[in-house]
Structure formats: C-alpha cells, structure tokens
Amino acid sequence: MSTQPSQSATLFSPALAARFNKLVTLYPVKRSALVPMLLYAQDEIGYLSDPVIAEVAERIGISELEVRNVISYYSMLRTKPAGKYHVQVCTNISCMLRGGNEILDHCKKKLGVPNKGVTADGLFSLEEVECIGACSWAPAAQVNYDFHENLTPDSIDKVLADYRAKAAK
Amino acid sequence: MATLTTHPDCVTVVSYRFGKGAAEIERYIQLGGYESARKALALGPDGIISEMKASNLRGRGGAGFPTGLKWSFVPKQSTKPKYVLVNGDESEPGTCKDRLIFEQDPHSVIEGTIIAALSVQAKMGFIYLRGEYRYLLQIAERAVAQAYTKGFLGKNIFGSGTDFDIVTQTGAGAYEVGEESALMESLEGKRGIPRIRPPFPAVVGLYGGPTIINNAETIATVPHIFRIGGAEYAKLGTERNGGTRLFCLSGHVERPGVYELPMGYNLKKMIYEVGGGIPNGKKLKAVVPGGASTPALTADEIDIGMDFDQVGKAGSMLGSGGVVVLDETTCMVEFALRTMKFYAHESCGWCIPCREGTDWLKKSLTRLHEGGAVDKDIDNIRYLAENMLGRTFCPLGDAAAMPTIAFVQKFRKEFEDHLEGRGCPYHRAPEPEPALV
Numbered sequence: 001m002s003t004q005p006s007q008s009a010t011l012f013s014p015a016l017a018a019r020f021n022k023l024v025t026l027y028p029v030k031r032s033a034l035v036p037m038l039l040y041a042q043d044e045i046g047y048l049s050d051p052v053i054a055e056v057a058e059r060i061g062i063s064e065l066e067v068r069n070v071i072s073y074y075s076m077l078r079t080k081p082a083g084k085y086h087v088q089v090c091t092n093i094s095c096m097l098r099g100g101n102e103i104l105d106h107c108k109k110k111l112g113v114p115n116k117g118v119t120a121d122g123l124f125s126l127e128e129v130e131c132i133g134a135c136s137w138a139p140a141a142q143v144n145y146d147f148h149e150n151l152t153p154d155s156i157d158k159v160l161a162d163y164r165a166k167a168a169k
Numbered sequence: 170m171a172t173l174t175t176h177p178d179c180v181t182v183v184s185y186r187f188g189k190g191a192a193e194i195e196r197y198i199q200l201g202g203y204e205s206a207r208k209a210l211a212l213g214p215d216g217i218i219s220e221m222k223a224s225n226l227r228g229r230g231g232a233g234f235p236t237g238l239k240w241s242f243v244p245k246q247s248t249k250p251k252y253v254l255v256n257g258d259e260s261e262p263g264t265c266k267d268r269l270i271f272e273q274d275p276h277s278v279i280e281g282t283i284i285a286a287l288s289v290q291a292k293m294g295f296i297y298l299r300g301e302y303r304y305l306l307q308i309a310e311r312a313v314a315q316a317y318t319k320g321f322l323g324k325n326i327f328g329s330g331t332d333f334d335i336v337t338q339t340g341a342g343a344y345e346v347g348e349e350s351a352l353m354e355s356l357e358g359k360r361g362i363p364r365i366r367p368p369f370p371a372v373v374g375l376y377g378g379p380t381i382i383n384n385a386e387t388i389a390t391v392p393h394i395f396r397i398g399g400a401e402y403a404k405l406g407t408e409r410n411g412g413t414r415l416f417c418l419s420g421h422v423e424r425p426g427v428y429e430l431p432m433g434y435n436l437k438k439m440i441y442e443v444g445g446g447i448p449n450g451k452k453l454k455a456v457v458p459g460g461a462s463t464p465a466l467t468a469d470e471i472d473i474g475m476d477f478d479q480v481g482k483a484g485s486m487l488g489s490g491g492v493v494v495l496d497e498t499t500c501m502v503e504f505a506l507r508t509m510k511f512y513a514h515e516s517c518g519w520c521i522p523c524r525e526g527t528d529w530l531k532k533s534l535t536r537l538h539e540g541g542a543v544d545k546d547i548d549n550i551r552y553l554a555e556n557m558l559g560r561t562f563c564p565l566g567d568a569a570a571m572p573t574i575a576f577v578q579k580f581r582k583e584f585e586d587h588l589e590g591r592g593c594p595y596h597r598a599p600e601p602e603p604a605l606v
Contacts, residue, residue, distance in 0.1 A: 032357055073361060075341075093511075094493055134268075138419055
C-alpha cells in the first residue's frame with residue numbers, strides 16, 4: 001500500500017482531500033472508492049487531468065493505467081475540460097417523442113457549438129446525452145447536476161440566460 | 170422536484186409518505202417509519218422471508234424475480250461477509266420512478282435495506298445511485314446520517330445486538346452498470362463488465378460474498394409490506410404479482426407522470442383514463458410497455474393487465490415500469506434507430522454479439538432511415554438481432570435485440586416504405602450543424 005499524499009502535495013481542496021481520506025476507509029477494499037473519487041475530483045478540478053489521475057491512482061494504490069481504464073468506461077468522466085456549465089440534452093425515446101431533438105438543435109444554434117462543443121468563452125459546453133431519468137417530464141436537460149424539465153425552446157433560452165447571468169455576478 | 174401524479178384509480182403503498190416531508194427522519198418516524206424494521210427484527214430471518222414470499226413482491230428492476238425467493242437463496246452459513254446492494258442506477262429509457270423514491274422517501278430505502286440485511290444477517294449494505302442523480306445522493310447521505318444518529322444504523326441497531334452499516338455512492342454514467350453483475354464490478358472500482366453466472370450473486374456476489382441485489386423500488390416497497398402485512402400487500406395485485414408499482418407514463422399522452430397503480434392494471438385504461446389519452450386527437454400507434462428494452466405492443470395489443478405474466482403472454486415484458494406511448498405520427502424506423510443508438514452507445518463491448526450487433530444494427534437502421542437500404546436489409550436487421558439473443562453474459566444484448574425484432578415484425582410496412590431511396594416519410598429536414606466557433 002502506498003502512503004497517502006501529504007496535505008501540501010494534494011491537488012484538491014482541504015475539504016475534498018479529507019473526504020477522500022475517509023472515502024477509502026468506507027469499503028472492504030480501497031479500490032471501491034475509485035469511481036466516486038473520480039467524479040468528485042472532476043467536479044472540483046473540471047476534468048480528469050494527468051496530475052489528477054496520478055494522485056487518484058496513488059491514493060487508491062493502483063496504477064495510472066488502471067485508473068484510465070476505468071475512466072474510459074464511464075460516460076460522465078472526461079479527460080478534457082468542459083464549459084463551466086455543461087448542458088446535457090436528452091434525446092432518448094421519451095424526450096425524442098416530445099421534442100428533445102428540437103431542444104438540442106436550438107441549443108446548438110443558441111450556443112453556436114456542435115454536440116460536444118465548448119463555447120469560446122468557456123462558459124457553456126453542449127452534449128447530447130442518453131436517458132437522464134426525466135421521462136415523465138420530457139423533454140429534459142441537465143446543466144451540471146441540475147435538472148430542467150418540460151422544456152420548450154423558449155424555456156431553455158431562459159435556462160441558458162439564467163446561467164449566463166449567474167456567471168456574470 | 171420529481172412529484173407523483175395522481176388519479177382516482179391510484180393506490181398509495183410505496184407512495185404512502187410521498188409529499189409529506191418524510192425525507193426528515195422525525196417526520197418519517199411520525200408516519201410509522203422504522204416500525205417495520207422493528208417488526209422484522211422480532212420475526213427473525215425465516216419470518217422475514219416467509220412474509221416476503223407471502224407478499225408476492227417481484228423485482229421492480231425488470232426481470233420480475235420473486236424477491237422473497239431471491240433472498241432465500243443466500244446461504245445461512247458463509248465464511249465470507251454477506252452484503253445487501255441497492256440498485257438505484259436507474260437508466261432504462263422511459264423510467265424515472267427512483268427519483269421520486271429517493272427525493273421524497275429516502276428512509277424507506279434505508280429501512281428496506283435494513284430488513285433485507287436482517288433476513289440474511291448481512292452486516293453491510295450499499296446504496297448505488299446513478300451518477301446523474303447527484304442531488305439524490307445528497308438526500309440519501311443526509312438520511313443515512315440521520316439513521317446513524319438515531320441508532321438505526323451502526324453498532325447495535327435498535328438495541329438488538331446486531332450491527333449494520335450503509336454506504337451510499339453514485340456511478341458515473343453507464344447504463345450497463347444497472348445490470349447486477351456489472352453493478353458489483355463498478356462498486357469494486359472497476360469497469361462495469363458483466364460476470365458470468367452461475368454462480369449467482371446470492372452465493373458469490375460483491376467482494377465474493379453472498380449478496381442480495383435489488384432494485385431501489387423493490388427495497389423501498391419492503392417496509393410497506395411489513396407495515397400492511399405480506400398477504401394484504403399481495404391482495405392489491407394479481408395472482409403471483411403482488412402489490413402495486415410505480416408506472417412512469419411518458420411520450421404522447423395528455424398527462425405524463427409517475428403513477429402508483431395496482432399490479433395488473435389495464436394498459437388501455439392507463440393510457441386513456443389515467444394518462445388522459447393521446448394529445449391533439451391523434452391515434453395510438455404503439456406502446457413500449459416496460460422501458461426501451463421491452464418489445465413494443467401495437468394499438469390492438471394493449472387491452473391487457475400490466476403484470477409480469479400478462480405482459481409476458483402478450484409477447485413483451487413488464488420491465489421497469491416505463492410506459493412509453495407513441496402516436497400515429499411517430500416513425501417506427503426512427504424510433505428503432507434511436508433505441509439502437511442507445512444500446513450501441515451503452516454496450517460495454519465485453520461480448521462480441523452485443524458489441525458488434527448493436528453497432529451493425531445502428532448502421533443498418535441509419536441507412537434504412539436515410540433511404541439507402543434495399544429490401545434484403547430488413548430481413549438482415551431481423552436476422553442480426555435474432556442472432557444476438559441469448560449469446561451474451563448479460564441481458565444488454567437481448568435488450569437491444571428484442572425490441573428490434575418486434576419493430577420489424579409488427580411495423581414491417583413502415584420499414585418497407587423507407588426503401589428504394591424514398592427515405593423517411595415522417596422525417597423533418599435535418600438541421601445543419603452550426604460552424605465551429
């Protein structure tokens with residue numbers, strides 16, 4: 001087992017580092033903490049950079065390659081930066097039937113980026129995603145972790161404007 | 170806020186505490202919460218399992234396996250620790266019920282997990298939510314912390330001398346992880362690749378120990394079974410299909426929503442009365458009765474009771490309770506293609522028939538939808554799908570193949586209408602991609 005990185009050496013905030021120290025003790029095996037740890041790391045740093053991967057590997061006591069193997073499996077984990085607000089529009093069946101594709105097209109036009117694109121100012125990124133579990137309130141999108149449901153082109157405009165205003169504050 | 174939609178035909182068993190502030194433990198206890206765990210403690214393992222068997226509760230994740238029977242497969246003696254794993258990795262397109270459970274009644278999941286653990290003397294449980302449900306993780310974490318403070322979790326729970334811990338976590342985006350063996354892999358910090366069975370999780374599961382794995386709705390139902398009694402719960406449903414379930418109505422209906430209805434409730438009534446029928450005076454074309462992986466029913470096939478056996482007899486599956494309604498304006502080829510794009514995206518690549526099959530089906534359906542297919546392609550689609558069936562470690566391959574076979578079989582005319590360069594009769598003009606900025 002490798003030793004925990006010292007407080008000063010960590011890439012993460014003291015709160016997150018403390019959380020990670022606890023996380024690895026919760027399970028019968030340390031490695032079980034890997035997937036949640038990667039997601040929390042991404043939430044704080046923005047994406048899973050090489051140094052983040054190295055530190056997570058060290059904390060769990062596995063190789064960086066093993067960490068990368070896991071990252072490539074999960075669609076929410078990314079190794080490149082996204083926008084500050086990651087707009088995820090669902091176009092799966094229930095959303096498709098109620099205009100999910102139109103919402104996605106509208107976002108592409110409004111943000112001026114294609115699927116998986118990031119705006120030049122880094123404020124927004126756009127992604128077409130699979131079912132997010134909002135089928136009865138379709139069409140729906142998630143911005144970061146927040147759900148926005150029963151969308152229309154007008155209401156998604158307002159959602160985007162609200163995030164823009166939030167960022168300007 | 171994910172809220173329950175109601176109709177006079179609805180019953181409130183699982184949703185008994187919805188909308189009543191029961192995410193707070195004090196309120197949950199006021200509403201009779203954690204009494205079921207005390208009852209279960211008094212009953213002991215055999216008593217719990219016989220109550221569960223009496224309830225006729227069947228797994229709400231999709232397969233519909235009898236829950237009491239599943240628990241009884243866990244060996245009494247084990248050299249390895251036993252575990253309870255709650256599958257809240259809800260990802261089946263059309264399904265959004267777990268959101269209500271965790272948002273409005275997280276303690277029911279905790280209490281159900283405790284009861285499951287008591288039935289097999291497990292000392293540790295895990296609640297695994299899908300990664301997109303971060304807000305629900307926060308609610309669940311808070312509820313778990315409250316249960317520890319009350320002494321319902323941790324050492325000597327309810328003063329019984331028994332210890333039980335719960336760890337909550339999320340995944341990070343993977344439909345495949347909703348499959349039980351892939352879920353265990355993910356929880357062990359690995360890629361969610363399915364394991365071959367047997368051995369089944371009840372014997373060799375998480376960390377190699379005997380494991381109970383159930384869908385979150387199944388587990389959330391357990392305390393209610395002990396609240397009203399297994400036999401009473403069974404009576405709410407139909408033969409061998411006890412109780413109620415949360416049906417998620419979506420698509421072309423006037424009143425989409427999550428409704429709690431008795432097992433065996435008529436599908437036609439669900440669409441036309443509970444859901445208010447098809448909007449804009451349109452006609453019904455098809456219904457996907459239990460999430461994207463279940464074969465579609467035509468408008469003539471929907472006068473059936475929604476329980477595992479009756480939907481099975483009609484050639485489909487009750488699945489996860491996601492009822493997706495399609496009106497006459499829906500292009501079935503486009504719908505089949507969207508379904509297949511999903512499975513091609515989610516196939517983990519471990520089993521070749523699924524990895525290659527979903528990708529080829531996606532390509533074939535794309536070509537068909539765009540008007541580039543020839544007559545033979547329609548049979549090829551069906552042939553390819555039929556050859557995926559039963560040839561994979563986990564049911565994802567079947568989940569992709571079964572609906573595809575049904576689409577071709579039941580809507581062949583629509584497939585033929587796309588041939589010979591005609592393209593989609595329903596399709597809107599594709600939007601040009603905006604230029605990169």
